[in-house]
Amino acid sequence: MDWVNALVQGTLLGGLYALFAAALSLIFGVMRLVNIAHGDFIVLAAYLGLTVVMSTGLHPLLALSLVVPMMAGFGYALQRGILNQTLGDDILPPLLVTFGLSVILQNLFLEGYTADPQKMDAGLLETASVSLGSLSLGILPLLTFAIAVAVIAGLQFVFYRTALGRAFRAVSDNQEIAQLMGLNKRHIFGLAMALALAVTAVAGVLLGIRTSFDPTSGGARLIYGFEAVIIGGLGNLWGTLAGGVILGVAQTIGAKIDPGFQLLAGHIAFLLVLAVRPNGLFPRVSG
Amino acid sequence: MPDPILSLDGLCAHYGDFQALYGVNMTLNEGEVISIIGANGAGKTTLLRSVSGLLTNAGSQIRYRGASIGNLRADEVAALGIALVPEGRQLFPSLSVEENLLIGGRLNRPGPWSLQSVFELFPILQERRTAPSTALSGGQQQMVAIGRALMSNPELILFDEISLGLAPVIIKSIYDALPGIVGEGMSAVIVEQDISKALSVSDRVYCLMEGRVTLEGASQTISREAISHAYFGIE
Numbered sequence: 377m378d379w380v381n382a383l384v385q386g387t388l389l390g391g392l393y394a395l396f397a398a399a400l401s402l403i404f405g406v407m408r409l410v411n412i413a414h415g416d417f418i419v420l421a422a423y424l425g426l427t428v429v430m431s432t433g434l435h436p437l438l439a440l441s442l443v444v445p446m447m448a449g450f451g452y453a454l455q456r457g458i459l460n461q462t463l464g465d466d467i468l469p470p471l472l473v474t475f476g477l478s479v480i481l482q483n484l485f486l487e488g489y490t491a492d493p494q495k496m497d498a499g500l501l502e503t504a505s506v507s508l509g510s511l512s513l514g515i516l517p518l519l520t521f522a523i524a525v526a527v528i529a530g531l532q533f534v535f536y537r538t539a540l541g542r543a544f545r546a547v548s549d550n551q552e553i554a555q556l557m558g559l560n561k562r563h564i565f566g567l568a569m570a571l572a573l574a575v576t577a578v579a580g581v582l583l584g585i586r587t588s589f590d591p592t593s594g595g596a597r598l599i600y601g602f603e604a605v606i607i608g609g610l611g612n613l614w615g616t617l618a619g620g621v622i623l624g625v626a627q628t629i630g631a632k633i634d635p636g637f638q639l640l641a642g643h644i645a646f647l648l649v650l651a652v653r654p655n656g657l658f659p660r661v662s663g
Numbered sequence: 664m665p666d667p668i669l670s671l672d673g674l675c676a677h678y679g680d681f682q683a684l685y686g687v688n689m690t691l692n693e694g695e696v697i698s699i700i701g702a703n704g705a706g707k708t709t710l711l712r713s714v715s716g717l718l719t720n721a722g723s724q725i726r727y728r729g730a731s732i733g734n735l736r737a738d739e740v741a742a743l744g745i746a747l748v749p750e751g752r753q754l755f756p757s758l759s760v761e762e763n764l765l766i767g768g769r770l771n772r773p774g775p776w777s778l779q780s781v782f783e784l785f786p787i788l789q790e791r792r793t794a795p796s797t798a799l800s801g802g803q804q805q806m807v808a809i810g811r812a813l814m815s816n817p818e819l820i821l822f823d824e825i826s827l828g829l830a831p832v833i834i835k836s837i838y839d840a841l842p843g844i845v846g847e848g849m850s851a852v853i854v855e856q857d858i859s860k861a862l863s864v865s866d867r868v869y870c871l872m873e874g875r876v877t878l879e880g881a882s883q884t885i886s887r888e889a890i891s892h893a894y895f896g897i898e
């Protein structure tokens with residue numbers, strides 16, 4: 377039964393990894409931008425959540441009502457102000473600029489919040505659980521997984537059932553021809569980054585409730601996000617959820633074998649998938 | 664004589680150090696159809712890219728309804744009512760037939776063209792509305808490209824080599840549909856290598872050679888000899 381428990385806990389952990397990955401997948405899918413600062417954006421959302429909670433006394437989940445629009449606004453301004461200028465035929469400028477942003481953000485976190493680990497207090501939510509047979513499932517992991525499914529479903533709806541989604545896909549297909557349709561690609565990219573950072577805000581706040589974080593926590597989250605995207609297959613949002621689940625299960629199974637093996641097991645699973653299916657398990661865009 | 668809807672006044676265009684157009688002068692009157700003919704590399708597509716905003720920095724060399732549009736982006740030009748049917752169709756592969764048409768109409772400009780009227784013009788598209796655009800034949804893709812441009816209800820429509828790579832029977836059906844399209848009060852510029860097709864649907868013709876206008880005249884009266892001279896540079 378311990379193995380079943382590890383499997384279930386890994387699946388639920390995969391929901392959080394899918395949230396880390398969804399925004400990466402979205403940004404890469406729409407504008408072919410590999411965002412090295414994504415992990416730091418997750419941590420930024422966690423710090424923003426912490427600040428809102430401390431200054432207003434709101435529950436961390438209610439703080440999302442402020443953190444999500446703040447991150448979305450930041451994303452739009454960042455894209456229009458800086459990142460649009462880096463996009464072109466050469467993939468190096470956005471890599472360098474987002475790497476620079478990562479360094480700047482980490483130093484700002486150090487200045488503003490010190491190097492001490494921080495965590496948001498979600499009260500009973502952190503310890504509450506339900507029993508399922510002999511399994512005990514935490515409410516917070518269950519809620520995180522449910523939110524991940526809802527976010528992925530929401531993104532899928534936006535992409536395949538709305539005019540904004542059509543615009544995202546058209547600009548992704550052919551920026552030049554999309555402009556002939558009256559689409560201002562700079563604005564569309566701004567909206568895509570706003571949507572991505574809104575998702576990142578949810579991921580960051582849930583991270584800050586689940587575990588402690590510090591100014592250097594972004595690097596690991598970036599790697600988990602990349603691994604989930606690549607395992608699932610680029611351009612497939614449900615694949616990203618599957619990628620997150622596979623990564624989460626690999627980590628918990630690894631931890632079950634040996635606690636020190638947890639992270640390495642996740643990376644090995646990623647490498648195995650990459651070796652067998654270089655384009656990921658579900659690489660096609662699904663409608 | 665009313666002001667022309669489009670005028671090019673000494674239009675020059677460059678790709679880096681390479682100059683593609685040298686002082687092109689051209690006018691298009693309201694409701695008129697002109698064709699631009701010329702060999703490969705004459706500058707025809709460059710001219711349409713300049714007018715549609717895909718090549719900018721033309722300054723006041725391009726005027727639309729009297730206003731300078733040479734420095735506008737392509738999306739700003741589209742909002743003014745200028746649509747381009749690009750060479751090679753260039754549909755959005757991740758969008759279905761219907762989605763390709765809908766994105767053409769996202770500017771919500773008023774006019775006669777809608778999803779329904781495009782489907783009436785090209786009934787096969789209604790049958791294949793949910794198909795991926797990549798699953799269509801070349802001719803059907805060209806119909807989508809034309810329909811996508813019409814969905815913006817343009818006042819000026821630019822056609823770039825719409826017969827390129829299509830079977831003769833498909834070319835005929837598309838050219839048969841053109842009078843019905845431009846008869847809706849639109850003005851049109853047709854870039855075409857098939858000279859007889861171009862002359863059959865246009866009021867006036869311009870010939871370009873190596874980035875310069877070498878001939879201008881009424882399509883119905885211009886002589887074959889004059890076209891040969893202007894097109895190939897031979898007597």
